[in-house]
Amino acid sequence: MRRFCCAFAAVLVLALAACSNDPPNPNPRASAPLTTVPVDLPRYMGRWYVIANIPYFAERDMVASRAEWKLREDGKIDDSYYARKKSFDAPEKHYQFLDTPVPGKEGGEWSVQLFWPVHVTQLTLYVDPDYRYTILGYPGKNLGWIFSREPEMSDDVYRSLLARLDAMGYDTSRFRRVPQRPDQLGKAGFASPGEKD
Template identity: 50%
Template sequence: MRGGPPLETVDRVDLERYMGQWYVIANIPYFGERGNVAGRAIYRMRDDGRIDDIYRYRDGSFDAPEEEMTGVAWVVDEETNAEWKVQFYWPIRFGYYIIGLDEDYQWTVVGHPSREYAWIMAREPVVSDERYEALLALLEARGFDSSQLQKVPQRPEQVGQRGFQ
């Protein structure tokens, strides 16, 4: 664990704008994500104020059937809406800190306070190389080891390419 100072989040997240589908462009994966392709996170507000966190993916191959894990998230810091807790498996809960967010909500960077897990996500299945490098720099500036990030194939032709899982 790299640790360091508390993980700084963005100043404010408009939850309504944040909801919807995000393609997982790259991550420092946890056990449930390793080797997955076509990963997407889908967030939906619930009537009880919590957030459905739906992770859709294919296990290891674009020929594999689409699978889904469903979790629940809730906002911890209601002043910013940028710090959440997420639970996919009881009783495990983990911190979800929105540390980078495009003003047009086209990309986001999420980190775990341990700095051992991170996600770059976007509304489209690809981001430009320049954008990707800038987001890696953002992670480095927040104390993450950006060399640990692996790109998630969103298209079959990306499988096996340099930098992809």
């Protein structure tokens, strides 16, 4: 078991390092630093559907994906990720993480423990006043997510959130919508199972 964990950790580190080999970001604001926003953590908790992301190895081919966050008494966050691989008929997968809000960042930056001792940084870049939509990012802008409280999002809202990401310096052409319903599979702008990044 220990050998498996070490091998898995090595694969994960190599995969994360591969993110640095992403195509050049053509956005003229690509080098502008990302700024987090203050977050009311109790209000932020609960279920969030992944509406779109920059696909990477761990989320590639996933459909019906969502996150569920629960604030613990110690101030940390139980972070549950659920998704189905390639098909809505596939069994639901579940991954569990532990997040720690970074002191001094007003709830807008979390250290996410994938497994001990590997941590990554997650940035809250936007949350609307009603806590219906949020944008999460990653230093370097090679990863990003659009979340919603509901599995549906209008095209107008989606375009407005992409415009925010563009203003932050993201290459928005890399975002793909995540199918939350079977009829969305294969539609323009949605990630398709088996699609390469």
